[in-house]
Amino acid sequence: xxxxxxxxxxxxxxxxxxxxxxxxxxxxxxxxxxxxxxxxxxxxxxxxxxxxxxxxxxxxxxxxxxxxxxxxxxxxxxxxxxxxxxxxxxxxxxxxxxxxxxxxxxxxxxxxxxxxxxxxxxxxxxxxxxxxxxxxxxxxxxxxxxxxxxxxxxxxxxxxxxxxxxxxxxxxxxxxxxxxxxxxxxxxxxxxxxxxxxxxxxxxxxxxxxxxxxxxxxxxxxxxxxxxxxxxxxxxxxxxxxxxxxxxxxxxxxxxxxxxxxxxxxxxxxxxxxxxxxxxxxxxxxxxxxxxxxxxxxxxxxxxxxxxxxxxxxxxxxxxxxxxxxxxxxxxxxxxxxxxxxxxxxxxxxxxxxxxxxxxxxxxxxxxxxxxxxxxxxxxxxxxxxxxxxxxxxxxxxxxxxxxxxxxxxxxxxxxxxxxxxxxxxxxxxxxxxxxxxxxxxxxxxxxxxxxxxxxxxxxxxxxxxxxxxxxxxxxxxxxxxxxxxxxxxxxxxxxxxxxxxxxxxxxxxxxxxxxxxxxxxxxxxxxxxxxxxxxxxxxxxxxxxxxxxxxxxxxxxxxxxxxxxxxxxxxxxxxxxxxxxxxxxxxxxxxxxxxxxxxxxxxxxxxxxxxxxxxxxxxxxxxxxxx
DNA sequence: CGATGCATAAACACCA
DNA sequence: TTGGTGTTTATGCATC
Ligand SMILES: [Mg+2]
Numbered sequence: 001x002x003x004x005x006x007x008x009x010x011x012x013x014x015x016x017x018x019x020x021x022x023x024x025x026x027x028x029x030x031x032x033x034x035x036x037x038x039x040x041x042x043x044x045x046x047x048x049x050x051x052x053x054x055x056x057x058x059x060x061x062x063x064x065x066x067x068x069x070x071x072x073x074x075x076x077x078x079x080x081x082x083x084x085x086x087x088x089x090x091x092x093x094x095x096x097x098x099x100x101x102x103x104x105x106x107x108x109x110x111x112x113x114x115x116x117x118x119x120x121x122x123x124x125x126x127x128x129x130x131x132x133x134x135x136x137x138x139x140x141x142x143x144x145x146x147x148x149x150x151x152x153x154x155x156x157x158x159x160x161x162x163x164x165x166x167x168x169x170x171x172x173x174x175x176x177x178x179x180x181x182x183x184x185x186x187x188x189x190x191x192x193x194x195x196x197x198x199x200x201x202x203x204x205x206x207x208x209x210x211x212x213x214x215x216x217x218x219x220x221x222x223x224x225x226x227x228x229x230x231x232x233x234x235x236x237x238x239x240x241x242x243x244x245x246x247x248x249x250x251x252x253x254x255x256x257x258x259x260x261x262x263x264x265x266x267x268x269x270x271x272x273x274x275x276x277x278x279x280x281x282x283x284x285x286x287x288x289x290x291x292x293x294x295x296x297x298x299x300x301x302x303x304x305x306x307x308x309x310x311x312x313x314x315x316x317x318x319x320x321x322x323x324x325x326x327x328x329x330x331x332x333x334x335x336x337x338x339x340x341x342x343x344x345x346x347x348x349x350x351x352x353x354x355x356x357x358x359x360x361x362x363x364x365x366x367x368x369x370x371x372x373x374x375x376x377x378x379x380x381x382x383x384x385x386x387x388x389x390x391x392x393x394x395x396x397x398x399x400x401x402x403x404x405x406x407x408x409x410x411x412x413x414x415x416x417x418x419x420x421x422x423x424x425x426x427x428x429x430x431x432x433x434x435x436x437x438x439x440x441x442x443x444x445x446x447x448x449x450x451x452x453x454x455x456x457x458x459x460x461x462x463x464x465x466x467x468x469x470x471x472x473x474x475x476x477x478x479x480x481x482x483x484x485x486x487x488x489x490x491x492x493x494x495x496x497x498x499x500x501x502x503x504x505x506x507x508x509x510x511x512x513x514x515x516x517x518x519x520x521x522x523x524x525x526x527x528x529x530x531x532x533x534x535x536x537x538x539x540x541x542x543x544x545x546x547x548x549x550x551x552x553x554x555x556x557x558x559x560x561x562x563x564x565x566x567x568x569x570x571x572x573x574x575x576x577x578x579x580x581x582x583x584x585x586x587x588x589x590x591x592x593x594x595x596x597x598x599x600x601x602x603x604x605x606x607x608x609x610x611x612x613x614x615x616x617x618x619x620x621x622x623x624x625x626x627x628x
Numbered sequence: 629c630g631a632t633g634c635a636t637a638a639a640c641a642c643c644a
Numbered sequence: 645t646t647g648g649t650g651t652t653t654a655t656g657c658a659t660c
Contacts, residue, residue: 228634247649267636274636277651284650294644295649614653616633 046182050085052256053178055239058101058120060179061252063087066262077445079136080143082119082174082181086256089119089181095135098176099149100127123241126151126177134168143168143183151177186445225258227312229268229275230616232258233282234308237300244285244297247273279616281308304617 052060061067064087068076078090097115100122121127131149136142146165147153154175155166168174170185225232236253237245245253251269255261261268276282281304284296300308 230634270637271635273648273650274652275634276649 047083048085050083050173050180050182051175051178052085052180053124054235054257055124055126055178056236056241056245056249056253057124057177057179058122059089060084060087060256061249062120063089064252064256066255078186079445080170080183080185083184084179084181086259086262091134093118095133097130097133098153099129099131100125102129121176121179124177125241131176143185145174149176222259222263224260229271230279230281231308231311233272233275233279233298234300234304235312237282237298238305238308244299246293246297247276247295250276250298275616278614280304281617 068088068090076090078092079094080091082089082091096118098119098121099117101117101120103123115130117129121131128149128151131151132145132147132153134143134145137144144165144167145153145155145160147160147162150162152159152161152164153166154160155168155172157173158166160166168183170183172183174181174183227235232254233250235257236250237243239253240249250272254268254272276284276298281301282298283301285299287293287297
């Protein structure tokens with residue numbers, strides 16, 4: 001049954017246009033981006049090419065143009081702005097601190113000692129807490145940047161070390177830990193902005209390794225990335241110093257690094273969640289006590305780490321697969337996590353993970369497909385053929401690599417070739433100067449316009465920045481808000497308690513036996529059926545179950561076929577038991593109730609045998625989908 | 629052809 | 645009531 005809601009929000013069902021116009025502009029690359037792209041493109045064009053390091057950078061996410069557009073409409077009053085490829089920070093104070101916000105800036109803290117960070121370039125430690133100070137000098141009537149951070153700051157290609165001060169002019173390009181941004185004053189106009197300096201810019205960034213800063217793969221490439229969701233999720237998580245990331249930040253990371261997801265409907269986020277839940281490689285861990293924010297943090301099971309990294313490396317991308325920041329897997333793992341207990345959450349008796357690796361047959365995330373692949377449509381990567389405007393813009397790093405690219409399919413979803421519609425991809429907001437009376441020596445205040453009819457924000461709909469104009473102050477507040485303090489402070493309730501219990505169990509369990517088989521998955525078929533009947537004892541019961549689910553299998557099985565047989569049931573932990581009380585807590589069922597398989601779903605026989613079918617990354621029982 | 633992988637769409641459950 | 649999070653099911657397509 002189940003009366004699917006079917007249509008409803010599908011309002012925009014229109015897409016079907018397909019216009020399969022084969023348009024033959026196959027090889028266009030290098031062409032100067034059409035002028036039509038943006039009326040005042042030049043500046044924007046430059047801004048859109050500023051680099052973004054692959055590691056997480058709060059400011060990029062917190063002040064993404066998208067969020068800015070949602071935050072305020074119309075114009076924004078500010079002294080200046082720092083424009084990055086996909087983000088913009090408006091300067092509303094005459095002195096601000098660029099740095100890394102302390103990890104635990106929870107509510108308790110307190111402002112005594114250190115000053116508040118205005119522009120948060122963390123969490124990577126490459127950036128000092130107080131990396132630099134940008135302030136307006138009344139005397140000189142100019143903005144200056146004084147460096148404090150050990151790694152310095154680059155301004156227009158020149159590296160400034162701690163203690164040095166450099167004057168900022170409109171158009172100056174700063175580089176903090178690989179993140180480039182252009183300082184722009186309100187009265188600036190394109191004419192005032194110096195043309196791109198020769199040497200500097202991209203190549204510059206490339207060679208500067210003082211920062212791990214690798215130039216990210218085109219920020220202006222709107223093609224569908226050649227990575228599967230799981231791989232992108234892993235990249236995001238691994239880009240974080242502590243190897244953990246919230247759902248929300250995963251979204252941000254992905255859309256920041258793969259522009260395709262900035263102009264696509266929200267379905268992908270659903271997919272991300274879906275993937276996090278089903279893929280065994282991802283596991284949620286509670287936030288550190290005191291840490292505010294929503295949801296759990298997601299981490300990667302150590303056994304899968306290498307796989308993901310490998311996956312990322314062998315990609316069609318010509319250059320720069322993102323470096324993984326979160327380092328030594330285990331070390332890091334240890335430190336974070338676990339709120340009240342000192343027990344490391346991630347048990348994993350360490351598998352030596354010899355580089356020998358993987359094998360595991362066609363298992364884990366296979367992604368590259370050698371096949372000749374016909375050219376995909378919808379412009380996912382590859383398709384040197386049918387390029388679209390966005391491709392032109394992106395063109396630059398195409399991988400000439402032979403066919404190899406391919407990339408799964410897109411299936412039905414008729415990915416609307418995005419054509420023109422997408423080309424706009426929303427670069428930095430376009431702004432205009434609006435003089436404002438200004439007394440004394442204070443810097444001038446100008447108005448910036450956020451993007452007008454902003455593309456499509458997160459979810460489907462389009463956003464027209466109109467709405468009543470918030471008062472300047474108001475805006476300011478909002479910005480600060482964003483910065484970190486979320487009034488709805490933390491709470492952590494039972495969830496975390498449960499979580500920790502679970503962790504403990506896991507630890508214990510794995511410690512005792514847990515085969516190290518990397519994806520292997522042991523599992524004993526003998527797993528107790530445990531229908532959704534009543535589940536008597538919650539935990540204890542489970543622990544037992546869990547415990548007995550394993551079965552050596554030691555290293556690599558290679559046994560392909562065997563492999564299949566083996567993977568399966570396992571994981572008892574999951575209980576299908578709909579999520580009564582489980583939900584945000586964890587996979588352990590707990591108490592009563594049982595749930596009945598939802599809806600019609602024609603019986604899928606075996607179901608009752610094991611918890612949930614359809615699991616990714618190894619494990620997962622035989623395919624249950626008996627196509628009707 | 630069947631088992632797998634991966635992408636999508638959806639229905640739901642929870643919770644602040 | 646609602647939006648952000650998480651879990652699960654169900655399907656379709658492609659590949660091995
Ligand atoms: Mg998972």
